[in-house]
Amino acid sequence: MSLEEAEQAAQKVRRWKARVLRHRPLSPTAFELTLSREGLDFRAGQLLTVHGRTLYEDRNYSIASGEKDDHIQILYRLIPSGALTPQLAALAEGDALEISAPSGEFMIRDRARPLVFIATGTGIAPCRSYIRTHPDLAITILHGVRTAEDLFYRDELSSLAYHPCLSADNSAEFRGRVTDLSKTFPFPDNAHFYLCGANEMFYDMRDILRERNINPAAIFTEAYYYTHEV
Numbered sequence: 001m002s003l004e005e006a007e008q009a010a011q012k013v014r015r016w017k018a019r020v021l022r023h024r025p026l027s028p029t030a031f032e033l034t035l036s037r038e039g040l041d042f043r044a045g046q047l048l049t050v051h052g053r054t055l056y057e058d059r060n061y062s063i064a065s066g067e068k069d070d071h072i073q074i075l076y077r078l079i080p081s082g083a084l085t086p087q088l089a090a091l092a093e094g095d096a097l098e099i100s101a102p103s104g105e106f107m108i109r110d111r112a113r114p115l116v117f118i119a120t121g122t123g124i125a126p127c128r129s130y131i132r133t134h135p136d137l138a139i140t141i142l143h144g145v146r147t148a149e150d151l152f153y154r155d156e157l158s159s160l161a162y163h164p165c166l167s168a169d170n171s172a173e174f175r176g177r178v179t180d181l182s183k184t185f186p187f188p189d190n191a192h193f194y195l196c197g198a199n200e201m202f203y204d205m206r207d208i209l210r211e212r213n214i215n216p217a218a219i220f221t222e223a224y225y226y227t228h229e230v
């Protein structure tokens with residue numbers, strides 16, 4: 001397919017103009033965008049493609065809100081040298097944002113199994129969508145960030161089995177990466193593992209889970225980016 005054909009195909013994907021209802025900081029570098037729902041249907045764990053000024057600036061964002069919420073939320077880390085996030089950072093309430101229909105496969109496979117969600121940074125987004133959609137979910141959460149200010153949604157998650165891992169901050173119960181905690185953590189039997197965030201974390205985690213005799217078929221991943229965030 002030529003570049004021109006690829007651009008034409010991309011234009012044909014159905015797009016919506018969502019309105020920004022709220023734009024708020026979650027930490028000094030991470031932000032939550034609340035968008036009008038526009039009748040869009042999605043399943044917890046899916047993502048939105050957000051369109052930038054050109055085709056090359058389109059990026060994916062996990063939906064962080066619940067299936068029944070009357071709005072859609074995403075969260076993003078501002079990358080000052082990045083293509084799209086500086087455009088997102090400029091959005092104000094009432095602005096329009098072009099998005100494509102929800103897509104992706106990072107949905108919960110089996111709600112009867114205990115679920116272990118291991119996230120780095122903004123990778124907590126689909127976990128929040130799972131919980132808002134299924135409040136009774138049997139879930140254990142390991143959230144790795146650099147400092148406590150990046151524990152987005154801590155207030156909402158702390159009534160659950162929620163285990164922050166701080167790689168550069170002494171203020172929490174566990175100092176280290178999610179991979180460090182996972183070496184000895186008492187994971188529930190028969191669990192499914194959902195890993196989300198920095199790609200490099202997955203490689204280490206796969207080795208750790210293999211050493212702990214976790215079946216690779218019980219591990220599901222959603223990769224966001226390749227640079228270490230935590």
Ligand SMILES: Cc1cc2nc3c(=O)[nH]c(=O)nc-3n(C[C@H](O)[C@H](O)[C@H](O)COP(=O)(O)OP(=O)(O)OC[C@H]3O[C@@H](n4cnc5c(N)ncnc54)[C@H](O)[C@@H]3O)c2cc1C
Pocket residue numbers: 047057059060061062063074075076077079081082083084085086121122123125222223224225226227228229
């Ligand atoms: C399936 C999927 C779901 C995603 N969901 C989310 C989400 O919910 N929230 C979110 O913030 N991002 C998410 N991302 C990443 C997002 O699509 C963008 O890549 C990111 O927001 C940076 O976009 P940018 O155009 O500003 O920077 P780019 O120009 O794309 O990237 C600049 C550099 O920043 C690095 N980078 C990208 N994201 C981060 C990050 N969070 N921390 C540190 N370095 C980073 C990239 O590896 C690259 O080297 C997702 C990606 C995928 C593939």
